[in-house]
Amino acid sequence: xxxxxxxxxxxxxxxxxxxxxxxxxxxxxxxxxxxxxxxxxxxxxxxxxxxxxxxxxxxxxxxxxxxxxxxxxxxxxxxxxxxxxxxxxxxxxxxxxxxxxxxxxxxxxxxxxxxxxxxxxxxxxxxxxxxxxxxxxxxxxxxxxxxxxxxxxxxxxxxxxxxxxxxxxxxxxxxxxxxxxxxxxxxxxxxxxxxxxxxxxxxxxxxxxxxxxxxxxxxxxxxxxxxxxxxxxxxxxxxxxxxxxxxxxxxxxxxxxxxxxxxxxxxxxxxxxxxxxxxxxxxxxxxxxxxxxxxxxxxxxxxxxxxxxxxxxxxxxx
Amino acid sequence: xxxxxxxxxxxxxxxxxxxxxxxxxxxxxxxxxxxxxxxxxxxxxxxxxxxxxxxxxxxxxxxxxxxxxxxxxxxxxxxxxxxxxxxxxxxxxxxxxxxxxxxxxxxxxxxxxxxxxxxxxxxxxxxxxxxxxxxxxxxxxxxxxxxxxxxxxxxxxxxxxxxxxxxxxxxxxxxxxxxxxxxxxxxxxxxxxxxxxxxxxxxxxxxxxxxxxxxxxxxxxxxxxxxxxxxxxxxxxxxxxxxxxxxxxxxxxxxxxxxxxxxxxxxxxxxxxxxxxxxxxxxxxxxxxxxxxxxxxxxxxxxxxxxxxxxxxxxxxxxxxxxxxxxxxxxxxxxxxxxxxxxxx
Numbered sequence: 001x002x003x004x005x006x007x008x009x010x011x012x013x014x015x016x017x018x019x020x021x022x023x024x025x026x027x028x029x030x031x032x033x034x035x036x037x038x039x040x041x042x043x044x045x046x047x048x049x050x051x052x053x054x055x056x057x058x059x060x061x062x063x064x065x066x067x068x069x070x071x072x073x074x075x076x077x078x079x080x081x082x083x084x085x086x087x088x089x090x091x092x093x094x095x096x097x098x099x100x101x102x103x104x105x106x107x108x109x110x111x112x113x114x115x116x117x118x119x120x121x122x123x124x125x126x127x128x129x130x131x132x133x134x135x136x137x138x139x140x141x142x143x144x145x146x147x148x149x150x151x152x153x154x155x156x157x158x159x160x161x162x163x164x165x166x167x168x169x170x171x172x173x174x175x176x177x178x179x180x181x182x183x184x185x186x187x188x189x190x191x192x193x194x195x196x197x198x199x200x201x202x203x204x205x206x207x208x209x210x211x212x213x214x215x216x217x218x219x220x221x222x223x224x225x226x227x228x229x230x231x232x233x234x235x236x237x238x239x240x241x242x243x244x245x246x247x248x249x250x251x252x253x254x255x256x257x258x259x260x261x262x263x264x265x266x267x268x269x270x271x272x273x274x275x276x277x278x279x280x281x282x283x284x285x286x287x288x289x290x291x292x293x294x295x296x297x298x299x300x301x302x303x304x305x306x307x308x309x310x311x312x313x314x315x316x317x318x
Numbered sequence: 319x320x321x322x323x324x325x326x327x328x329x330x331x332x333x334x335x336x337x338x339x340x341x342x343x344x345x346x347x348x349x350x351x352x353x354x355x356x357x358x359x360x361x362x363x364x365x366x367x368x369x370x371x372x373x374x375x376x377x378x379x380x381x382x383x384x385x386x387x388x389x390x391x392x393x394x395x396x397x398x399x400x401x402x403x404x405x406x407x408x409x410x411x412x413x414x415x416x417x418x419x420x421x422x423x424x425x426x427x428x429x430x431x432x433x434x435x436x437x438x439x440x441x442x443x444x445x446x447x448x449x450x451x452x453x454x455x456x457x458x459x460x461x462x463x464x465x466x467x468x469x470x471x472x473x474x475x476x477x478x479x480x481x482x483x484x485x486x487x488x489x490x491x492x493x494x495x496x497x498x499x500x501x502x503x504x505x506x507x508x509x510x511x512x513x514x515x516x517x518x519x520x521x522x523x524x525x526x527x528x529x530x531x532x533x534x535x536x537x538x539x540x541x542x543x544x545x546x547x548x549x550x551x552x553x554x555x556x557x558x559x560x561x562x563x564x565x566x567x568x569x570x571x572x573x574x575x576x577x578x579x580x581x582x583x584x585x586x587x588x589x590x591x592x593x594x595x596x597x598x599x600x601x602x603x604x605x606x607x608x609x610x611x612x613x614x615x616x617x618x619x620x621x622x623x624x625x626x627x628x629x630x631x632x633x634x635x636x637x638x639x640x641x642x643x644x645x646x647x648x649x650x651x652x653x654x655x656x657x658x659x660x661x662x663x
Contacts, residue, residue, distance in 0.1 A: 018478045058478055108486035112509065116459050116485075119452035123633075128626040129462050130618050132610045141633045143444035165508030166448065267473050275469040282468040283461060284476035290459070292484040 006033040007309055008050035010040060010071070012060035020057050023291070024298045028055070031302055037061050049073055053305045055298075059086040068095045076308035078301035081288055082106050082155075084318065085210035085237060099318045100304035103154055105296035110207075110287040111158035114235045117259035117281060118142065118203050121231050126281050140202070140229065140256070143167050148201030150194065150217070151208035151236065152178055159205060160186035171197045198225040203233060210237035218242065223249040231257045235287055238264030247273045250280060261287050342369040343652050344386040346376060346407075348396035356393050360641045364391070367645050373397050385409055389648045395422045404431045412651030414644035415661075417631060418442050418498075421553035421580060425663050435661040436647035440497065441639040446550075446630040447501035450578045453602035454490075454546050457574050457624050458483045483545070483572070483599075486510050491544030493537065493560070494551030494579065495521055502548060503529040516540045541568040546576060553580035561585065566592040574600045578630055581607030590616045593623060604630050 009032035013019035020028070028034055033050065040047045048070050054061065054077045061067065063077060068091065077092060079101040092099055120126055123139040131137070147163045149156045152174040160170050163186075170188040172178075177190045191197040194217075198204060204226060208214045218232065219242035226232070232255055234241055243264060249255050257279040266285055274280055288294060300316065307314045345368040349355040356364065364370055368389070376383050384406050390397065392415040397403070399413065410433050415423060418439040428435055456462060459482040467473055467480070490506045492499045495517040503513050506529075513531040515521075520533045534540040537560075541547060547569060551557045561575065562585035569575070575598060577584055586607060592598050600622040609628050617623055631637065643659060650657045 015479070017475050021479055108510070109484060112455060112485050113459060115509075116452070116455035116461055119448060120456050120461055123449055123452050123626075123629060125452055125456055125624070125626060126462055126465050128629055130625050131627055137627060137629055138632050138634050138637065139629065141445065141635050142448045162505075162508045165505045166451075167444070267468065267476060270471050270473070281461075281465055283464040284468045284473075284480070286459060286461075286464050286480075286482065289481045290484040291481050292487075294481065 006031065007052040008033045008035050008047070009305070010035050010037070010051045010054045010061065012037050012057060018058040018060050020055070021294055021298075024295060027295075027298060027302065031306060044070065052076075052309055053078065055301055055305070056080055056087075063087060063092060065091060068092065068097065076100065076305055076314070078102075078304050080294075080297045080301060083210065083237060085239075089318065098308050098314060100301070100308070100314050100316045101318060102297045102300040102304075103316055105293055105300045106288050107154040107158050109290055109293035110155045110235055111162060113261055113283075113287045114155070114159045114205055114207065114233060115162050117233050117235070117261060117283065118147075118205065118231070121233065121257050121259040121281050122203070127278065140231075142203075145169070145202040146171065146200055147203045147205060148172070148191070148197040149188070150174075150197065150204065150206050152188070153207065153209075155235075156205075156207040157182070157186070159207065160188050168203075171200060173197045194222070195225055198222055199227070201230055202227065203231050206232070206234045206236050206240055208236050208240060210239055214240050216240070216242045218246075220245040220248070223254050226255050228253055229256050231255070231259065233259045235261045238262045238266065243274070247277070250274075250277050257281075259283075261285055342367065343388050343648075344369045344371055344383065345389045345391050345648065346371050346373065346387045346397065347391045347393065348373050354394045354396055356391070357637070357641075360638070363641065364645065367649070380406065388412075388652055389414065391644060391648065392416060399423065399428070401427060404428070404433065412436065412648055412657065414647045414651075416640050416644060418446075419553065419580060420661055421582075423661075425661065429663055434651050434657055436644065436651070436657055436659045437661050438640040438643045439659060441636055441643060442631040443497045443501055445633050445636045446498045446578055447505060449604055449626070449630050450498070450502045450548055450550065450576060451505050453576050453578070453604060453624060453626070454548065454574070455485055457576070457600050457602040458485050458488075458546070462624055463621065483574075485546075488512070488545040489514065489543055490546045490548060491515070491534070491540040492531070493517075493540065493547065493549050494557075495531070496550065496552075498578070499548075499550040500525070500529070502550060503531050514540045514543060537565070538568055541565055542570070544573055545570065546574050548576040549579045549583055551579050551583060553582055557583050559583070559585045561589075563588040563592070566597055569598050571596060572599050574598070574602065577601070577603045577605055579605060581605045581609065586617070590620075593617075593620050600624075602626075604628055 011020050013036050051071045052073050052075050056079045074097050076098045082101050082103050122142045143166050146169040149172040152172040171191050172188050173191045173194045217240050259281040261283045304314050347356050349372050350361045387407050388409050388411050390413045412434045414436045486509050489512040492515040495515040514534050515531050516534045516537045560583050602624040604626045
């Protein structure tokens with residue numbers, strides 16, 4: 001690095017529909033020379049050697065072979081959030097580029113979203129908003145109900161911590177079992193078979209990464225195993241749930257309701273049936289959308305990038 | 319008397335002595351079915367215990383029925399009890415009221431007529447605390463607005479700069495730390511919230527440390543520090559308009575007011591002004607005055623307000639338990655036994 005010159009950080013755009021938040025620019029400019037995709041494309045020759053890091057915000061810019069080939073000094077890609085399904089990890093690794101995400105920043109906010117959706121669905125909050133009292137606007141109890149968490153990573157575990165305070169009976173399904181102390185701390189019971197969880201849960205909360213193994217993890221079969229009084233909550237990725245099967249299940253009373261922070265695609269086509277069903281709450285992927293968490297994500301990304309550029313161990317390397 | 323266990327549904331006190339055949343006690347209700355009436359499936363159960371008389375029937379046959387009626391089953395605060403009604407029911411022994419609030423009852427009047435009163439304080443606590451949490455999370459994360467964006471025919475994309483505020487780690491101020499307020503504190507603690515509370519009396523040290531709650535003797539201290547102010551007090555002459563212009567101005571401009579107690583605890587006009595002038599950030603109300611609000615009320619138009627139709631205890635299970643508790647109280651009252659959940663003056 002030349003004396004005093006900050007390392008170049010490529011971002012998709014600043015502001016706008018999916019751009020870096022204006023409130024984060026000062027922090028980024030403190031450590032990096034910010035280059036937008038527009039600037040890069042207009043001045044490739046000059047910019048391409050400057051870019052040492054990329055900061056992805058809402059999965060943009062799209063990382064493909066062409067881009068990787070044109071950035072000879074790229075050392076690290078920092079992903080905002082924790083989902084990595086939009087990245088070709090093998091491709092990136094083949095260029096010797098490191099990758100990091102932001103697991104610590106996202107967990108509380110996303111867990112809060114899961115609980116918000118669970119409560120709103122159970123108590124019919126959206127339906128009830130500004131409506132006249134309906135004698136049949138009865139919801140289902142949350143306290144003392146059974147919550148089945150599919151995916152007990154950091155976010156799933158934080159959900160368990162919150163649900164325990166509602167005296168919920170907690171079941172979980174995960175690739176690997178958690179330690180006994182961790183289970184005891186939240187009173188969670190491991191279900192080696194997902195079927196066992198689905199059959200007992202009043203609320204099924206999906207908190208997995210999207211991988212080839214979890215694609216359409218919850219389909220017709222799984223929903224039919226669920227109780228007809230059960231609610232499905234998805235805060236992971238739309239593609240983890242078989243959306244057509246979900247529509248059918250909701251329309252025919254196979255399950256009671258669904259609350260989805262994620263769909264496939266986002267947003268859904270405006271004529272999609274899910275938008276019309278009374279027993280569905282959909283939110284616009286707001287899992288991490290708070291001032292605090294978005295800023296923490298950028299802070300975490302900055303930390304990861306600086307570590308990579310200085311040849312130090314990257315805190316959240318993938 | 320020992321309060322009803324939350325999940326109690328066996329009534330050893332209700333079995334008539336073997337071989338004893340007795341006319342079922344006459345109990346007055348407002349109506350069965352319809353928007354505010356006794357639920358049809360509840361009525362089925364009630365009719366096994368009581369001879370239910372709807373108000374309409376009573377008014378049509380006052381001469382015969384007035385002496386028969388020994389209890390009133392008050393559901394959603396109906397039938398309204400005025401002195402005229404009490405005068406015409408000489409054998410009325412007990413009024414069983416659904417829910418925990420009793421601000422709609424004239425306890426002095428009922429006492430003068432020697433009529434006992436019961437409510438259902440404990441069964442409603444967890445549902446109401448859950449709804450308080452639901453409102454706080456929904457408001458803070460802009461859930462209702464988000465839903466509207468997600469389903470709107472005009473939505474083409476989800477903007478990146480549309481943000482809510484964090485619940486985890488924020489400061490919650492609970493005004494009224496009774497059973498419901500305490501259950502809210504238990505839930506909020508799991509969200510790593512900092513908990514302040516204001517109450518007529520301070521709770522003991524163990525109770526405070528179990529939820530990490532800090533007592534604010536002065537409500538002002540709570541109002542000035544809280545990101546969320548949750549009201550869970552009874553409505554009494556002392557708490558009427560407890561939160562007015564002064565209190566709202568003490569709150570942070572980034573704060574949210576959540577009301578799960580009674581509409582009249584808040585000065586509603588002052589609240590409208592505070593919301594319109596950004597004195598506070600948002601409000602989430604399960605209760606208003608009146609209920610429902612007139613359809614042209616400014617509160618219904620504000621984007622930063624969520625209003626739910628008094629559904630604090632609105633789950634099938636809890637409503638069923640409420641009904642069962644009321645049956646138990648009526649039976650006890652009619653037999654001259656200690657009344658579970660009796661409301662004393």
